Amino acid sequence: MTGQAMKIAVLVFPGSNCDHDAYHALKHVLSADARFVWHKEGSLAEFDAAVIPGGFTYGDYLRTGAMAKLSPVMGAVRGFADAGGPVIGICNGFQILLEAGLLPGAMIANESLKFICDYKYIKTETSGTPFTRGIPENAVLRVPIAHYQGNYYADRETLAGLEENGQVVFRYCDAAGNVTPDANPNGSVGNIAGICNASRNVLGMMPHPERCSEAEMGSADGRRLFTSMIQWLKERGR
Amino acid sequence: MREIPVTPELAREHGLSAEEFERIRSILGRDPNITELGIFSVMWSEHCSYKSSRVHLRKFPTKGPRVLQGPGENAGIVDIGDGLAVAFKMESHNHPSYIEPYQGAATGVGGILRDVFTMGARPIALLDSLRFGRTDHPRSRYLVDGVVSGIAGYGNCIGVPTVGGEVYFDECYDGNILVNVFTLGVVRHDRIRRGYASGVGNPVIYVGSKTGRDGIHGATMASEEFDEKSEEKRPTVQVGDPFTEKLLLEACLELMKTDAIVGIQDMGAAGLTSSSFEMASRAGTGFRIDLDRVPQREEGMTPYELMLSESQERMLIVAKKGREREVFEIFEKWDLDVSVIGYVTGDGVGRIRMGGGNVAEIPIAAVTDEAPVYNRPSARPESQDALSRLDFSALPFPSDLSETWKRLMGCAEMADKRWIYRQYDHMIRTNTLVLPGSDAAVLRVKGTRKGIALSVDCNSRYCFLDPYVGGMIAVCESARNVACSGAEPIGLSDCLNFGNPEKPEIMWQFRSAIEGMAKACEAFQVPVVSGNVSFYNETKGKGIHPTPTVAMVGLLEDASVRLVQWFRGEGDLVFLADADRSTVELGGSLYLNEIHGKVEGIPPESDPAHEARLCRFLREAAQRKLLSSAHDLAEGGLACALAESCITRPEGPIGAKIRNPFPESIRADFAMFSENQGRALLSCPPEKKAALLAAAGEFRIKMEELGAVGGTWIEIEGIARLDAQETESSWRGGLAGALGFEG
Numbered sequence: 005m006t007g008q009a010m011k012i013a014v015l016v017f018p019g020s021n022c023d024h025d026a027y028h029a030l031k032h033v034l035s036a037d038a039r040f041v042w043h044k045e046g047s048l049a050e051f052d053a054a055v056i057p058g059g060f061t062y063g064d065y066l067r068t069g070a071m072a073k074l075s076p077v078m079g080a081v082r083g084f085a086d087a088g089g090p091v092i093g094i095c096n097g098f099q100i101l102l103e104a105g106l107l108p109g110a111m112i113a114n115e116s117l118k119f120i121c122d123y124k125y126i127k128t129e130t131s132g133t134p135f136t137r138g139i140p141e142n143a144v145l146r147v148p149i150a151h152y153q154g155n156y157y158a159d160r161e162t163l164a165g166l167e168e169n170g171q172v173v174f175r176y177c178d179a180a181g182n183v184t185p186d187a188n189p190n191g192s193v194g195n196i197a198g199i200c201n202a203s204r205n206v207l208g209m210m211p212h213p214e215r216c217s218e219a220e221m222g223s224a225d226g227r228r229l230f231t232s233m234i235q236w237l238k239e240r241g242r
Numbered sequence: 243m244r245e246i247p248v249t250p251e252l253a254r255e256h257g258l259s260a261e262e263f264e265r266i267r268s269i270l271g272r273d274p275n276i277t278e279l280g281i282f283s284v285m286w287s288e289h290c291s292y293k294s295s296r297v298h299l300r301k302f303p304t305k306g307p308r309v310l311q312g313p314g315e316n317a318g319i320v321d322i323g324d325g326l327a328v329a330f331k332m333e334s335h336n337h338p339s340y341i342e343p344y345q346g347a348a349t350g351v352g353g354i355l356r357d358v359f360t361m362g363a364r365p366i367a368l369l370d371s372l373r374f375g376r377t378d379h380p381r382s383r384y385l386v387d388g389v390v391s392g393i394a395g396y397g398n399c400i401g402v403p404t405v406g407g408e409v410y411f412d413e414c415y416d417g418n419i420l421v422n423v424f425t426l427g428v429v430r431h432d433r434i435r436r437g438y439a440s441g442v443g444n445p446v447i448y449v450g451s452k453t454g455r456d457g458i459h460g461a462t463m464a465s466e467e468f469d470e471k472s473e474e475k476r477p478t479v480q481v482g483d484p485f486t487e488k489l490l491l492e493a494c495l496e497l498m499k500t501d502a503i504v505g506i507q508d509m510g511a512a513g514l515t516s517s518s519f520e521m522a523s524r525a526g527t528g529f530r531i532d533l534d535r536v537p538q539r540e541e542g543m544t545p546y547e548l549m550l551s552e553s554q555e556r557m558l559i560v561a562k563k564g565r566e567r568e569v570f571e572i573f574e575k576w577d578l579d580v581s582v583i584g585y586v587t588g589d590g591v592g593r594i595r596m597g598g599g600n601v602a603e604i605p606i607a608a609v610t611d612e613a614p615v616y617n618r619p620s621a622r623p624e625s626q627d628a629l630s631r632l633d634f635s636a637l638p639f640p641s642d643l644s645e646t647w648k649r650l651m652g653c654a655e656m657a658d659k660r661w662i663y664r665q666y667d668h669m670i671r672t673n674t675l676v677l678p679g680s681d682a683a684v685l686r687v688k689g690t691r692k693g694i695a696l697s698v699d700c701n702s703r704y705c706f707l708d709p710y711v712g713g714m715i716a717v718c719e720s721a722r723n724v725a726c727s728g729a730e731p732i733g734l735s736d737c738l739n740f741g742n743p744e745k746p747e748i749m750w751q752f753r754s755a756i757e758g759m760a761k762a763c764e765a766f767q768v769p770v771v772s773g774n775v776s777f778y779n780e781t782k783g784k785g786i787h788p789t790p791t792v793a794m795v796g797l798l799e800d801a802s803v804r805l806v807q808w809f810r811g812e813g814d815l816v817f818l819a820d821a822d823r824s825t826v827e828l829g830g831s832l833y834l835n836e837i838h839g840k841v842e843g844i845p846p847e848s849d850p851a852h853e854a855r856l857c858r859f860l861r862e863a864a865q866r867k868l869l870s871s872a873h874d875l876a877e878g879g880l881a882c883a884l885a886e887s888c889i890t891r892p893e894g895p896i897g898a899k900i901r902n903p904f905p906e907s908i909r910a911d912f913a914m915f916s917e918n919q920g921r922a923l924l925s926c927p928p929e930k931k932a933a934l935l936a937a938a939g940e941f942r943i944k945m946e947e948l949g950a951v952g953g954t955w956i957e958i959e960g961i962a963r964l965d966a967q968e969t970e971s972s973w974r975g976g977l978a979g980a981l982g983f984e985g
Contacts, residue, residue: 018577019485021401025672028688060399063485116984119394121667150398150667215669220686220802222677 010036010234013051015081015097017043017072022058022094022214029217030055034230043075048084052237056081056097058150058212068111068153069099078104090134090233091206095151098198098208107201107208108166109158114151115191121150123222124189126197126211127177130170133204138232144181145174145225147211149189149197154210156192156199166199174198174209246276256283262614269608277545277594277602284512284550285519285609288777294743295775297617298753301760302770308732309769314524315436316357316508317427318771320733322797324690325431329363332371332424332698332735332793334776338479339421343388347421348396348482352554354425355402356508359491360557362435362498363427366673367685368397368666370407370423371698371737371791375416377654377980382411385419386981392482393423394665399484400491404666405674405683408698411654411980414706417781422737422774424698424793428687433498437507439521439529439560442588444504446518446529447566449573449580450490450556453514454539456480457552486555486578493576494557502565509556515549517558519592523610531584533596545594545601560586620749629707632842634828640911643962646837647914650878651885651969653836657976658890661983679890680807681723681874682796693801695729697794701877702787703830704845709751709788711845713758715919718853719876720794721766725857726872726922728805728864729796731766736773736792741785743777751788758848759790765850766857768794803864807873808891809898812952814870814925816900817934818880819859821852822944824905826916832877833915846919853920859941860922868926868934875921881914881958883923888956888966889973895966899957900949910961925951 014026023040030038041048048054062071072078078100085091085106093101101107114120128136128143139145158166166172174197178187188195190210198209213226246252253263256279266274266282274282284290292299304312310327311319317331335350351368358365370393375382397404402425439446457480497503505525507517514536522529533548543551561569566582573580587593592609594602640646650656663678675693676684682697699720705712721731736759741748763770779786798804809816828834829843863869875883880903889895904913926934931947938945949959957963978984 019399019488021399021488021670025670028672032688059401060485060488063399063483065485119398119665119667121398121669122664148669150669152398212669215672218672220675221669221672 010052010237011050012036012038013041013048013054014038015043015054015056015077016040017061017075019061019063020057020059022212026055026057026214029214030230033217033227034234036234041077043077046076046080048080053090053233054081054084056091056093056100058095058097061096061100068096069103072100073104082106085206088205090236092135093208094212094214095210098210099153101206101208106206107199108162109156111153112155112157113153114155119152120189122148122189124149124211125177125179125187126174127181127183129172129175132170133173133200133207134236135207135229135233136173137236139228142181144177144179146216146223147213147226148215149211151210154190154192156196158193163193169202171200171202172196173200173207248273248276248279253279256280257287258283262286265614269612275602277549278604280546280550281515281602281604282609284515286613290512290516291613292775293614294616294618294777295752296615298756301756303760303763304769304771306767306769309771310434312769312771313773316360318733318735319361319434320771320795322692326687326690327429327431327434328426328694328795329358329361329429330424330426330735330795331357331772332422332737332791333357333774334737334739335421335423336419336739336776336779339389340419342479343385344392344395345479345481347389347392349480349554350421350423351393351396352482352484352487353510354423355400355487356510356557358425358427359494360435360506360508361429362433363429364495365402365425365427366671367426367683367696368402368404368423369696369698369793370404370421371700372407372409373415373420373789374411375419376413377411379416383981389421390662390665396482396484398667400488401670403668403670403674404663405668405685406678406696406698409659409662412787414787418779418786420739420789422791424735426694426696426795435498435503435506437521438505438525439527439586440504440525441562442527442586444560444563444586445566445582446531446584446586447559447561447569447580448536448556448583449559450578451483451486451553452537452539452579453548453551453553455543455547455551458547458550480552480554482554489576489578490555490557493573493578497569497572500568502568503559503561505560507558509558511552513550513552514558519606519609521558521560522592522606528587528589528591528606529584530587530593533594535581535583537579537581545596549594618743618749619746620753621746622750623747629842630844632840637838639909640837643911643914644964646911647881647962648964648969648972650832650836650882652972652976654977654980655832656878656882656973658974659977660974661978675801675804676727676806680727682727684727684798684801684804686801691800693729693798693804695724695727695796695798697723698791699723700789700791702789703835703841705755705789706787706841707830707843707845709754710758711848712788713755713790714762714848714850715845716790716792717759717762718848718850718919719874720792721768721857722853722874722922724794724796725860726805726807726874727796728803728861729798730861731768731794731857732797733769733771733795734792736770736790738773738775739779739786739789739791740777741780748785755788755790762850765854803867805864805869805872807887808871809887809896809925809951810870813928814951815928815931816898816948816950817924818903818946818948819856819922819924819938820944820946821849821920826904826908826912827918828912828916831915831917846917848919855941856920856922856943859938859943863934863937866933866937868930868937870925870927873923875923877917879915879917885956885964885969887923889970895970896951897953897955897966898949898951899953899955899959901959902961903946903948914958914961
């Protein structure tokens with residue numbers, strides 16, 4: 005299935021560095037109409053979906069995502085999300101969504117206090133989002149992570165809410181799908197790798213689906229998220 | 243500001259000899275002022291002028307049908323077909339990394355990236371070659387952690403993957419670590435840019451970070467010689483800002499899509515001085531710049547400081563007159579400083595003004611073409627003889643060969659380097675087809691079927707024992723590594739790390755290593771297109787092993803035929819590709835060093851003609867899809883290569899059983915760990931055996947069928963065997979264990 009005609013914004017902030025990868029996966033692998041959108045833009049009205057790619061916006065100098073949330077385009081993202089548009093924040097994009105309050109919780113440094121780049125397994129906790137509707141619940145995906153601050157944290161109340169509403173979308177697991185402490189690369193609470201908002205149209209995840217969208221890169225599991233989203237858009241109609 | 247009198251003593255403090263100072267006075271026809279002295283001292287420094295190395299560097303082959311840019315620019319450029327080319331260079335950041343490992347290594351990465359993107363290329367890969375002291379040296383742990391974090395901090399943030407490298411630990415680096423960083427970028431032929439200041443009247447534009455007092459060469463001067471209000475000296479190690487460099491990278495590449503500029507150069511070592519003088523020198527022009535227009539981070543900077551500052555993340559651009567607006571718009575979009583600081587002149591003189599007056603006026607050729615060139619005396623030291631006299635028969639035979647084998651697999655040199663490369667983003671830009679852990683990293687070139695294979699190598703034990711042979715082997719091994727991935731070696735960059743060139747024995751090492759490297763390059767017909775020399779790697783009179791690191795670039799026309807070093811599956815046959823011989827080579831070997839504590843003997847014989855044939859055969863076998871795996875034999879010989887092919891596979895370890903290819907008359911430990919050059923361990927499905935042997939015959943490569951892949955034991959029949967799983971564990975934990983880090 006291709007994403008012909010689906011117009012997808014790939015946001016570019018100063019310091020975004022996975023923008024080209026997201027663009028490549030969407031445009032060249034999935035044939036979507038991906039466009040770069042500079043952070044000073046004030047509107048996403050013409051788009052069907054938005055991707056906030058990974059990177060080191062503003063060098064991560066103050067706090068990951070803390071500066072990027074102030075960019076004009078984030079106002080547009082909020083409006084776009086409120087109107088039901090699908091938004092996916094990957095890695096630093098997830099951190100920006102947390103800082104912007106579009107997703108609950110916060111990110112702290114990995115337990116090892118080291119940057120970690122490696123392939124990991126994640127378990128799909130829910131098919132009830134535009135990004136996972138084509139992925140069966142409990143399906144295990146092999147995806148790369150690459151972050152220094154991917155240790156997700158939320159207070160007990162927030163966490164209980166996320167669990168109760170089925171907003172935990174992905175958890176780190178082993179190859180067989182067991183969610184164990186050993187399978188947790190960064191100390192994230194509840195092995196959480198990705199969550200969505202209450203309306204389920206905003207997804208934040210630390211692993212990089214755009215990096216594993218082609219078999220020759222070692223895994224094509226990430227592509228399933230984008231295909232799901234494009235299929236969802238098609239069914240919703242524009 | 244009080245003008246500081248320029249005396250011969252002051253010149254000496256700037257590293258200029260009495261003869262060099264006299265030469266400056268005769269060129270100018272007067273005494274230089276302090277700013278001019280500073281300019282001459284950095285431009286005539288070893289680092290910028292290559293004054294001790296130049297006569298020998300000329301021995302390298304630098305031309306070839308693919309070479310679009312050889313040495314002399316910021317990076318070399320080699321054609322890869324279809325209108326595309328790769329720009330690459332390796333550079334050292336040894337001294338700063340020893341003083342301040344995080345920033346030293348980080349700014350090393352920043353500098354080499356600028357060298358590549360200033361040519362118009364988008365950097366797609368970083369590799370690093372690291373040398374530290376003994377793993378149990380009290381400073382090693384701190385240095386390793388700092389250097390690795392620094393490379394990670396800069397590379398990860400700017401978003402260029404660190405896809406490979408090497409790391410060694412040896413006593414000779416206790417007081418002088420080596421941090422050599424390599425970058426490769428991809429560029430369309432029509433977007434190649436060079437450091438030319440051409441076109442009289444064209445504006446000279448400064449872009450990037452503001453200039454501060456960091457990294458000023460003249461920091462050795464006593465502060466009271468400056469104005470009494472001048473601030474205290476800043477540390478000489480620069481601080482990197484990868485975020486700003488990311489902006490600079492994007493802005494420069496955006497600018498280079500236009501034709502608004504005529505030249506661009508990174509302000510690296512010697513900052514504004516080297517960029518302005520070198521660009522004018524290449525174009526045969528002059529310039530006039532006004533330092534008041536340089537964006538400054540601090541107040542009250544002197545012309546001397548502004549010209550010599552090595553503040554990071556800055557570039558100098560010569561634009562076409564009338565196109566300034568386009569340059570400004572792009573850099574302002576990326577929130578970077580941009581300022582027209584002067585213009586190109588036609589009289590061949592560099593004129594620098596500040597506060598309305600001239601502060602320096604120097605003929606361009608005086609600091610560039612007329613820089614001194616030394617053919618320093620070189621002599622083989624007699625101490626070299628004693629090193630080759632080792633009586634191998636007197637070495638004790640290990641009580642348990644399997645245990646010795648396992649110990650080698652877990653030693654820091656052989657062990658898994660995952661603890662390091664996991665800290666580097668090695669996947670970003672989604673090009674890395676072969677991740678770190680195989681002989682060479684392989685990257686795809688998007689929009690084509692091509693792949694680029696990269697490897698950095700140097701065995702400095704060999705170079706210490708015989709720099710000529712060691713230099714030859716460094717080139718051959720790096721070529722073998724890229725060939726084992728199925729690629730054709732098409733060009734190389736080097737980083738020549740040596741001791742004090744004023745000592746004849748060091749100059750002998752340097753000269754010999756270059757001659758050996760050049761000989762091997764000729765056999766492969768591979769040009770040296772860029773590189774760097776790092777002398778004075780000495781502490782308290784003790785030099786490092788000569789370490790001429792080679793970064794080899796290989797091309798796969800079709801990346802889908804790429805090979806990896808690990809065995810694929812049960813039942814595949816195992817072959818040794820070799821030259822016809824049955825001697826063993828233990829001189830300078832890992833076995834001798836790690837088990838017997840000696841760096842002695844004669845290094846392995848190297849036959850570049852055989853190596854070149856072997857590489858062509860490997861490439862051909864890959865193209866014909868005859869192989870399941872190919873692995874270069876290097877440190878630890880056949881036994882260690884076999885174990886690596888078994889345990890490095892991402893799917894988990896597998897066993898293999900082979901026979902010993904050496905005659906029984908040879909000691910078993912020597913047979914296992916002999917480091918004969920020009921060998922590769924191959925595996926193929928049984929049905930491809932006949933075709934593989936036929937291909938080997940075409941290239942006159944001797945093939946010995948040694949055994950087969952399968953089971954859970956790694957075994958050399960009748961000699962030793964290891965449990966694959968156990969060996970994998972000790973290999974995996976070896977590096978972190980030796981350094982006392984958590985795995």
